[in-house]
Amino acid sequence: MNLHIHNTLTNKKDLFVPCSSAKSINMYVCGPTVYSEPHIGNARAALTGDLFYRVLKELFENVVYIRNLTDVDDKIIDQSSKTGIPISKLTEDVACIYQKNMLELNMLKPTHEPKVTDNINNIISTIEKILINKSAYISEKHVVFDTVAFENYGTLSKKIANDLIDGARIKPEAFKRNQKDFVLWKPSQNDKHGWDSPWGFGRPGWHIECTSMIKSIIGNNNTLDIHGGGNDLIFPHHENEIAQGSCCSSSKYCNYWFHNGIVLVNKKKMSKSLGNVILVSDIINRYDPSIIRLALMSTHYRQPLNWTDDTINNAKNIYEKISRTLNNTSQLDVTRDDNFLELLCDDINTPNAIQYLIKQAKLARDDIKVMSKLKYNCQLIGIVSNRNSIEINPNEKQIIENLIEKREMARKNKDFVQADSIRDQLTTLSVVLEDGPSGVTWKIKR
RNA sequence: GGCUAAGUGGCAGAGUGGUGAUGCAGCGGCCUGCAAAGCCGUCAACGCCGGUUCGAUUCCGACCUUAGCCUCCA
Structure with a gap:
């Protein structure tokens, strides 16, 4: 069976071909910056990665799934100074909540969950490679990536260099040769957190950590099969990753890029300033995790998802139907269902998959073979039937x-x-x- | 301003060059003491304007509208 992925690089649905002929493939999905509690947008991104992982595991013997935790970032420093919570406590607490929430939402545990703070040495050596390659320069204690040195800059986001300069609402920074150049390493004041480096006491810039952690896990001269994340990361984050990753290694950075759409609340992007952020911990208290998964899967991952009461109520009804059918089947053996898998192999078409499950649930009531497929399919996408699991004293x-x-x-x-x-x-x-x-x-x- | 998506019934949402899924809601029926659940049936949509075609919601072009990105963001 063939997996097709809508590849942001080519802007079309491509047949997935692993970069090595081996049965082993690797995938990296951008995890959260741990400065505030995870919201359903984070959950959607993680779920998209989770579904790819689950499908890939059906198709390949060995799938390495990496989902990072970014625990070094200026937002973290800001949040820490705003709340008075020390940086290390803040990041550990939020990371802990994130991991707990994701497990509660029945996300499979990634093969690797690297943290930036555990990878400072790797980051420094990646930056050194980029400097040796003359793709970066040092300026006022900053190490800055030279976007002019990388001719393919802009291929992922389809942005032309001139457009970026035209849209210059970015406040100009004197230490950059070009304003679209970005920081690999920046100086820290002595009182702020940082690490010693060949360029002085400081900390990594935003984009370098992903590249460095990927390379440290898959090997510097290996290509990543799949890289995913929210589509608001396409530019500049993933664009910059490609630039760095291509200039510290002899191989292509990544073959397939997928990007999930954002979650809207009342048709607006969730943001703290609008006060419409929905936290995972809030809804998880009110709804079964399977319902939340179904709600997030009701829209194809690439589309924007407008979160309303209807979204969750719809999912609730669907879950009710399916779990009612699967009630009392704990002893039943499962059977793989290629027809269902095929729907998911079409760029993870979850709305079609859900439609299929509803129809299958109807048929399963008087056909035990269909029932065992239904059970398999629900397990595959992480919908577990635990009816009457609500605790009653x-x-x-x-x-x-x-x-x-x-x-x-x-x-x-x-x-x-x-x-x-x-x-x-x-x-x-x-x-x-x-x-x-x-x-x-x-x-x-x- | 540039770039990227998208506009489908009351709502949510797939899909397709030629009888327009599915779920919720509505309506009618079976079942039930009445309900619930289940089952059967049913109503109802493809932003606007051109073009290609025997035929377009589906392809092409313009327009309108919405969202996102271009600045931290999953």
């Missing part, structure tokens, strides 16, 4: 069951007035009843 459970028993008595006696009144009472406790042919079943519906 034993007292509450006893009360509910007593009421149900009382109602059953009333029904047997054809006292429907009382039966209905008890049902109303249960409704206020969020209990939903279903009078099936084999008796009453109930569940908590939040």
Whole structure:
């Protein structure tokens, strides 16, 4: 089976061919800068990477998936000085929440989760390679990448050098030869955090860490198969990565680039200034992780996703249908379903995949073979059925069951007035009843 | 201003050169003491204007609108 990826480099859907003929492939997805709690935008980016990883694992024997944590950045310094929380505590706390949130959302653990602070030496040696290659210069204690030295600058973002200069709303910085040049290493004041380097006490610029961590894991002269991230990273971040990565190594930097669309809230980009940021930790308390995954998958990853109440309610209904079908199938063996996998191999077309699952859920009710495929498919995209997993304390459970028993008595006696009144009472406790042919079943519906 | 996406029924959202998915909501029915769930049926859309074509929502061009990027951002 062939995987097609919409490649930002070529701007079309390309057949994925691994760069080595071996069965091993590698993928890097830009993780978060750990300065504030993860929001659903972070979750969407991680989910896109997660889905690629899950599909790749179906197709290749050995998939190396790298998702970094950026714990050195000016935003972190700002946040630390604003809140008074020391940098190391801030980054450790946020990184910890991020990892916890991602696990809760049923994201597979990446093969590597490198941190910038663990890679300062690698970063310094990458910068040295770029300097040796004469693709960077030193100016006022900064090491600056010389974009003129890299003739392919702008190929990813399809930006022409002149456009960038025209749109110069960037405040000019005297130490740069060209304003589109970017910093690889910058000086730190002694009181700020930094590291000793051949260019003095300082810290890495924004873009170099990804390149350096990738190269340290896959090998400096190897090509990355796939690189992903949010589409707001295309320029300048990924453009700059390509420039650096091409000038510190003899090989092509990366073959396939995918970019997920951003999450909009009320049709606006989430931002702190608009106050419309939705944190993962908030929604995870209110909805089953599978529902959140389905909500994020309801739109194809490349499209912008407008997050509304309907988005999550829709996902809730779909999940309800599927998990109801899969109820009591914990003993059932799973069967791989190539038809489903094929939909995902078409550039991770999750809306089509979800449509397929809904249809399959209907058919599965009276076909055990279809059921075992459905189960496989749900596991594949990380939708687990854990109906009735909502914790109820034993007292509450006893009360509910007593009421149900009382109602059953009333029904047997054809006292429907009382039966209905008890049902109303249960409704206020969020209990939903279903009078099936084999008796009453109930569940908590939040 | 430049660049990149996108505009589909009440809402959300795929897809396609020729009977326009799917889910929610609505409507009708079966089932039920009544519900719930399930099942069956049903209503309803392709921004605007040209062009290509036997035929376009699908291809091409202009226009309008929206979002994002060009400055930190997943």
